Each structure stands twice: as C-alpha cells, then as structure tokens.
Amino acid sequence: MSTDKRAGRKLIRGQRSTTVQERRSYGLDDAFQLFYNVKKAEGMRERTLADYKAHWRYFREWIDENYPNAELGDITPSIAREYYIYMANGRTKYEGVEGREIVGQALSPTTVAIRLRTLRTMFNFWARERMVDINPVANLKPPKEDEDEIQAFTDDQLRLLLAAPDTGTFAGFRDRTLYMLLADTGLRIQEALALTPEHLDVKSRCIHLPAAMNKNRKPRIVPVSAEVMRLLFELMTENRAFFPDAERIFITAYGEPLTGDTVRKRLTRYGEQAGIADQVRVSPHTFRHYFCKTYLLNGGDLFTLQRIVGHADISTTRKYIQMDDENVRAQHAQFSPIMRLRAGKRR
Structure with a gap:
C-alpha cells in the first residue's frame, strides 16, 4: 500500500473499481x-x-x-x-x-x-461506454447457415425481360434503361435510383459514386458500356424536355423520383409478361447476381469485381458467384486435363 500525502489516506493499488450496478x-x-x-x-x-x-x-x-x-x-x-x-x-x-x-x-x-x-x-x-461490465452476447456464436445457390438471370431470361417494356412510352423506355444499367454495372437498386447527371463521367465512361451513396461508405468508380451510357443520355434528354427541374435520372411520369417499391412492382409484372416469373426470382438484386456471375464467366477477375460492386469483404463477392450445373460442365470441358492430353495427341 502507498500513502497519498495530500489527503493523508491510504491507496490500495489494483483495487477493483466500482461496478456498473453500484x-x-x-x-x-x-x-x-x-x-x-x-x-x-x-x-x-x-x-x-x-x-x-x-x-x-x-x-x-x-x-x-x-x-x-x-x-x-x-x-x-x-x-x-x-x-x-x-x-x-x-x-x-x-x-x-x-x-x-x-x-x-x-x-x-x-x-x-x-x-x-x-x-x-x-x-x-x-x-x-462503461454502462455494462461485459457483453452478454459476446460468446454466442451465430447459427450455421446453408449456402443456397444464388439465382441469376440466364442470358435468354434477360433478353425476354428486356423485351417486355414498351419502349414507345416514357415509362417503358425508362424501365428498360434501368434494367440495362443494373445488368451492365451490378449497381444496387438504391444506388441506381439516386443517380443524377453529375455522377456520370462521359469521357471516362463511368459512374462516380460518392461515399455517401455507398453501403460501405467508400467512394467508388463503376465502368459503364457505351450502349448503356447512350441510353442514359437519351433518358436525361427526355427528362429535361418535360421536367427540367428534376434532379434524378430515373423519375416517374410525373417528374418525381422513382422508388424501389415501384421498380419491384413493375419488375414483377414484366417477369410474368416475359414468362420467366416461375423460373427465376425477378427482382432488382437478380440483375446484380447476373452481372457478377457473367463478369467472372467472361474472364473478369474476382478482385476487380469486388471493387466494381463495392464489397468490403472478398468473401461476400465469392458468395455471389455460384455457377450452375451447365456452367460447371462447360468449364470442365474447356479445362479438363484429360481433354487437353487427348488434344495434344491429335496434334
């Protein structure tokens, strides 16, 4: 023990501090x-x-x-x-x-x-904040989850879905442009709906998403194909003609910002119209699955994909990429060691 000379009282080093309850x-x-x-x-x-x-x-x-x-x-x-x-x-x-x-x-x-x-x-x-002594949940492990296959559109399903909107109308053209954008970039639906013309970089052909728009609070750059960039500018031209004060790229026929609920309802209707509603989940996020899966199958690498779609953890990106049986067979036929040996003998 030691003595505090100022107060003349004894101090006990290592004594347990007052509990939270006390x-x-x-x-x-x-x-x-x-x-x-x-x-x-x-x-x-x-x-x-x-x-x-x-x-x-x-x-x-x-x-x-x-x-x-x-x-x-x-x-x-x-x-x-x-x-x-x-x-x-x-x-x-x-x-x-x-x-x-x-x-x-x-x-x-x-x-x-x-x-x-x-x-x-x-x-x-x-x-x-020292409001509790311990975290009572700290040692509870989350239950194990089955890794169900994440469904994505097939190319044929996507073609049918893109053909469903009537592009002779503003709403139909807007919807098809949105679906093209989602399939081309893997954007989350709320990211796409929050876009304004200022987010588009025509020269670099990409979308600049500020940190505030991203789930992980980090800015990111999303490349866009020339075809989709052209459609976005056509849509913005339509918007300016009737609603010059509208800030968003995706708006309703009344000039108001398009909502996620409206997109989902219209997608459901298009899915039924296209005849694919009983084959795959027709939702905005299925476009994201399609982009991720197709990007890798076409030769893109996992780490670049992670940056494009904005995943903080690479394991999240891996979960999106689950090949179906047809993809597995095709990849095996292309890279099978025995098939390569046989091809070498024929040469």
Missing part, C-alpha cells in the same frame, strides 16, 4: 436511445437505424414477457442465451402479425444471425 443503473430504453442517437450522429444509414429499432423491439418484447422490470445491468449471458434459443427454436414466425402467423416455425438461421449481430453491436457500445 455506479448507476441504466434503463433498457434509455440505454437504447443513447446508442441510437450516437449511431445517427455518426451518419448511419436510415435503413440500418430502422433495423436497430426493429431488432431492439423484438428483444424488449421478449424481456418484458420473461424478465419484467429488468434493467441493462441485469442482462446476463444466461439471459442472452435464452433469447438466442427462443429465436432459433421457440418463436412463432410472424408472431403478432395478424393473418401471417406460422405456429411452431423458428426464424431462419440468417435472421437469427442478423439479430444476434445487432445485439452484439449494441452491447459492445454499452461496454465501451
């Missing part, structure tokens, strides 16, 4: 509001903030039912594990949504993993 007790909702406000101030995307709210609501409802009056410091690893088991095994899917409840069906492993990740992010924040 220091202050935090209500669950107050703790979440602090977390939410900080993330919002950091510029977190609205979609992510909405997910935080939803995932927290699910957790709070379970806590209220099983541990009423619990506060932040009361959440132990044991309680966190109970909630994990509840999500993975005991929860009724769509519980509380009238007409959609599926009794006895657990949440998918993907959903459980996402909600677990959200809770881990929250408790990590509270631990850094």
Whole structure:
C-alpha cells in the first residue's frame, strides 16, 4: 500500500473499481436511445437505424414477457442465451402479425444471425461506454447457415425481360434503361435510383459514386458500356424536355423520383409478361447476381469485381458467384486435363 500525502489516506493499488450496478443503473430504453442517437450522429444509414429499432423491439418484447422490470445491468449471458434459443427454436414466425402467423416455425438461421449481430453491436457500445461490465452476447456464436445457390438471370431470361417494356412510352423506355444499367454495372437498386447527371463521367465512361451513396461508405468508380451510357443520355434528354427541374435520372411520369417499391412492382409484372416469373426470382438484386456471375464467366477477375460492386469483404463477392450445373460442365470441358492430353495427341 502507498500513502497519498495530500489527503493523508491510504491507496490500495489494483483495487477493483466500482461496478456498473453500484455506479448507476441504466434503463433498457434509455440505454437504447443513447446508442441510437450516437449511431445517427455518426451518419448511419436510415435503413440500418430502422433495423436497430426493429431488432431492439423484438428483444424488449421478449424481456418484458420473461424478465419484467429488468434493467441493462441485469442482462446476463444466461439471459442472452435464452433469447438466442427462443429465436432459433421457440418463436412463432410472424408472431403478432395478424393473418401471417406460422405456429411452431423458428426464424431462419440468417435472421437469427442478423439479430444476434445487432445485439452484439449494441452491447459492445454499452461496454465501451462503461454502462455494462461485459457483453452478454459476446460468446454466442451465430447459427450455421446453408449456402443456397444464388439465382441469376440466364442470358435468354434477360433478353425476354428486356423485351417486355414498351419502349414507345416514357415509362417503358425508362424501365428498360434501368434494367440495362443494373445488368451492365451490378449497381444496387438504391444506388441506381439516386443517380443524377453529375455522377456520370462521359469521357471516362463511368459512374462516380460518392461515399455517401455507398453501403460501405467508400467512394467508388463503376465502368459503364457505351450502349448503356447512350441510353442514359437519351433518358436525361427526355427528362429535361418535360421536367427540367428534376434532379434524378430515373423519375416517374410525373417528374418525381422513382422508388424501389415501384421498380419491384413493375419488375414483377414484366417477369410474368416475359414468362420467366416461375423460373427465376425477378427482382432488382437478380440483375446484380447476373452481372457478377457473367463478369467472372467472361474472364473478369474476382478482385476487380469486388471493387466494381463495392464489397468490403472478398468473401461476400465469392458468395455471389455460384455457377450452375451447365456452367460447371462447360468449364470442365474447356479445362479438363484429360481433354487437353487427348488434344495434344491429335496434334
């Protein structure tokens, strides 16, 4: 022990500091509001903030039912594990949504993993702020997920889909241009819909996406083919003729920004019209799958693709590239060692 000469009292080095519970007790909702406000101030995307709210609501409802009056410091690893088991095994899917409840069906492993990740992010924040001593979710491992094949359009399906819009109308020409852009660049639908003429670089034939428009908050450059760049300029010419004040490239027939929901509804209708709705999921993201898969099959490399589509982790890019049986057979026929040996003998 040592003595503080100024106060004349003894100091015990290494003595455990006051616990969180002794220091202050935090209500669950107050703790979440602090977390939410900080993330919002950091510029977190609205979609992510909405997910935080939803995932927290699910957790709070379970806590209220099983541990009423619990506060932040009361959440132990044991309680966190109970909630994990509840999500993975005991929860009724769509519980509380009238007409959609599926009794006895657990949440998918993907959903459980996402909600677990959200809770881990929250408790990590509270631990850094010294509002809790430990993260009760830290040692919970996400459930293993089956790696289902990611569907993409075939070339024939894409041709049929592109032929569906009536390009004699503004809406039809706009829709086809959007689909061409998505298939040519792999842009996410919200990235494409947020484009303005200032994002286009005609000389370099590319799109400059600022950090604020990207999911990973990093700027990126996306190359565009000459054909698609031409279509974009034709569309902008149409826009200026009727709506000179419109900022976005993709707008409605009334000059308002086109929304993702509108795009999805119209795509569904075109998919049925093209006769491919029962063959493949007709959605904006399927264009992204098509771009990634086709880019690699045509000889593009994985790392360049990662930069184009804006993935922070190369493993995410790999998941997009799942070849179907026909692609596998074609690649095997081209690169089979035995076929190369036979070809060498014939020479």
